[in-house]
Amino acid sequence: MNDIFKDIIGHAIQKRKLSVLLEKKILPSTILFAGPEGIGKWKMAVRMAMYLHCGFPNPPCLSCSDCLRIEEGLHPDSVSIHPNENGIIPIGKEGSGEPGTVRWLIERLSMKSLSGITTALVDGIDRMRPEAQNALLKTIEEPSKGTYIFLIAGSVATVLPTIISRCFTLKFDFLHDEEVLQAIETMASQASELPLIAQAAGGSMANAVLLRDEGALEDIKNAMADIKEQINTGFSAMEHISRIEKKIGAEKLLDILLNIYRKNMKSVLLTGGIKGIIGDYFGEILFERVDTTLAVIKTIIQVRMELKRNINIVSALRGLLYEKTVSEQI
Ligand SMILES: [Zn+2]
Structure with a gap:
């Protein structure tokens, strides 16, 4: 056939x-x-x-x-x-x-x-x-x-x-990173960014298409900087997160962030540091510590689960990150 x-x-x-x-x-x-x-x-x-x-x-x-x-x-x-x-x-x-x-x-x-x-x-x-x-x-x-x-x-x-x-x-399961890469290679985009997009998309073509838009990777990087700031200082205005949420929706934003932090975690566990394509691009806004990365991952999962109740994602992220990270260090 x-x-x-x-x-x-x-x-x-x-x-x-x-x-x-x-x-x-x-x-x-x-x-x-x-x-x-x-x-x-x-x-x-x-x-x-x-x-x-x-x-x-x-x-x-x-x-x-x-x-x-x-x-x-x-x-x-x-x-x-x-x-x-x-x-x-x-x-x-x-x-x-x-x-x-x-x-x-x-x-x-x-x-x-x-x-x-x-x-x-x-x-x-x-x-x-x-x-x-x-x-x-x-x-x-x-x-x-x-x-x-x-x-x-x-x-x-x-x-x-x-x-x-x-x-x-x-x-059905998520696509493999290589399959997403194969699919987006046929679309016009900056070729150098494609392997990074494939990894950040986490096996979802819908995420890959979003990330291919001009400035989308930079947006995600800024959102992650908000999270890092919240963890380091105990408060972030999270202006980037608010803006990107309006642009691509909370669900997609959290989903992409989760993919990246999971790869961050995997890299730290397997190699002891921030390595690979994700590490090269996001560098210092990732986390070297396993417990911090895990706290961020857990927070994102929790906020994503609560999205159905129309929560404000900025305050939910802020509150949970504070609970899970800053308070632990005191
Ligand atoms: Zn026909």
Whole structure:
């Protein structure tokens, strides 16, 4: 069979599994793509839908009107749904048919398709509240003939077990640094920075794309200087952190910082110092001491977990860093 994912980086095992299911024509009606964000799960699900709708030999051709309309989310027999501006996919009012809601999706999937095949791409089953997932459950349990549903989840922790038990689940992992590097090498960027970007991205293409923007690495460096200042002096205004948070969002910022401090920690543990590509660039704003690095890592993890409660990340970072570092030295 034609390698339908050939231009998508990484995930060799998952690609092979999906190809076998297509080749043997034993594709389950619902597949759950579970794993970290920004690594290509959505892209692979879209490619599956293209394969099913494309009428050309060796599908997907990626250029016929079926393929292109799926890519744009405009195919009459392929429906896709994404989180709203609050990061959730709402259930929607009964009978209102409001696009982008779970009830609208269910309605769309109950309609007869023109081609005999219907596909649904759900960008975040984990972004639906339990009642919304419950509403979708019946559609998943009793799919119409020729209906294929692709569910994407950043984390399965908030996916109902009843949903998971009805799906064929494919687990995904972060990309390797080399794979991220391979992917970003094809994009126009300053070549010398690419290995550094690949490492700081921590296996997420979404992070890599952000870090490729002009000045992004410098921004991260400034954010880390804020953290170092907080630890050294017990107070930082954290102006850079506030500014960068507005630019790329708290989640991405904390995620990238965490990747860098984890590499910092690994380098100190393995070599006794700050070495490697990360060390060369971030140098003195990293930490030589294992306990300090660990305190920073723990703080970031804690703040990241509390993001859902709409906390102010500057005061959370400041408070926790103070607690975990300065107070220990006294
Ligand atoms: Zn095509």
